[in-house]
Amino acid sequence: MSAADGSASAADGSVNALTSALWERRPQTSVRIVDAHAHVGPYSLFFIPDAGSDGMVRVMDRCGVSHAVISSHLAIQLDAAAGNAATAEVVGRAPDRFTGYLTVNPWQDPARELGMWGSDHRFGGIKLHPDLHDYPLTGGRYAPVWEFAQRTGCPVLTHTYDGSPYNDLPMVDEVAARYPDVAILAGHAGATPNGFDAAIEVARRRPGVVLEVCGSFNSGSDIARMVREVGADRVVYGSDFPFIDLRMSLGRVIFSGLTEEDRAAVLGGTMTRLLQWRSGRE
Template sequence: MNSRAPAGAVLSREPWQGTPILDAHAHLGPYNRFFIADPSGAAMLRVMDRCGVSGAILSSMLGVELDADAGNEETAALCLAHPSRFAGYVVVNPWQDPAGQLERWRDHPAFVGVKLHPDLHEYPLDGRRYRPVWEYAEVTGRPVLTHTWAGSQFDDLDHLDRVATDHPRARILAGHAGVAPSSFGRAIDVARRHPRVVLELCGSHNHGRAIAEMVGAVGPGQVAFGSDFPFIDLRMSLGRMLFAELADEERAAVLGGTMASVLSAGHAGGTALLDRFRRGPAH
């Protein structure tokens, strides 16, 4: 066991009381490919409280899978109901009027960034239909969270590298950091070449050693905690972070400081969420 990890409260099954936690990658609603017992916002809040997570930035699975506009409405409603706990990503489906979705939600206080899932939408990350997203990101300063999957024909790390090269002012969260342990080195290389690329950590294959390697290679300012909650158990995702071999200041940055800085560089959306985060832990 990592003797430097903040293990006491966690092993006692108490909510985390240390540095505040801001989850950069969460979802809302059911997913057709596997069972989720309760994907509602209310259930998410109960688990977040149990774990001591201050807030989460999420996207609607209805938006990702079927109807971007209806899903974004769903996200907006939850974020407005709990503005100090949730903020939203606008889901952009390249086949469903990307420019129109960005314009519709541009000034809405619930949204702080954009969510892309090229694999599910079967469209390459560097394709022309996503051009409005990268232009929007460069103009507004808001982050784009994109799914990445090593070996994918739609969102491999090479796609990410090309987009970051073509749009150097865009802040890009590399969701899952490529997913496969064999790809983490490639993800690190992309982040080294592009200082505005942030490696986001959720995924079933990630582990504490990989997290420590990423932080050691690119610094905690380019690594952000995400859980993929409620797809992946929030407790497991958080445990990897709490027991990783990191210095206290590195852990604090990855758990939320990095993402708070990313959001602060954009517009004023998510203000209540950031205020809660800065006040300290959820409990």
């Protein structure tokens, strides 16, 4: 057998180690999976059957997802202060399974939320949702967020959607140009096929932009293209769980045809690295 054949066999074995768990309906253990975009709690506009953290952990265990970075639905939609407290409580009960996103609503005293929670180790990132908050990503009320992230290395996850007046990809481009040292996770990577094109272009131009892949319109081939265009160290798996079932998003990455190394980075390695900013801080 040639060296090339040996390499192919090793790669096939690795793929089988991950996918065979799915076919056999057991948790996978070959890759550390970190869900970079998850939530917790009820959402006011529709019913989520089991939105609590205990139910989420049961699904994560069944799928072999080690960790999820969460913001409460309450925080992103209605009440940042109460929602951030709820996020902190969930993380405090299961710090091995969850890290929090500190949600900043630009209309609800961003400086207060950053002052209250910015040094709390239960939070590993900041979450923005300009579409829900009716405020543009480029607006001045977000300045405390970008300044905090630039000073600390804290990653910022923002909702993005192609054509939105609040968080379209040109707005991500503008903020990334202003704050080139900030890691900006483009949530949903623009959300639509046109958005994927735009998100890739922004990420190629701005090294701090990372593409997060949850949503309803992408496929494994879209994810593979993102990795080809910007690198696996700039693409992260996210699900929107429990808003969207994590299993769908997880399957798209697993069966996207990525190499073993790239798939491991997308599924967890890249997000693990982005969360390490806390390790050197008190």
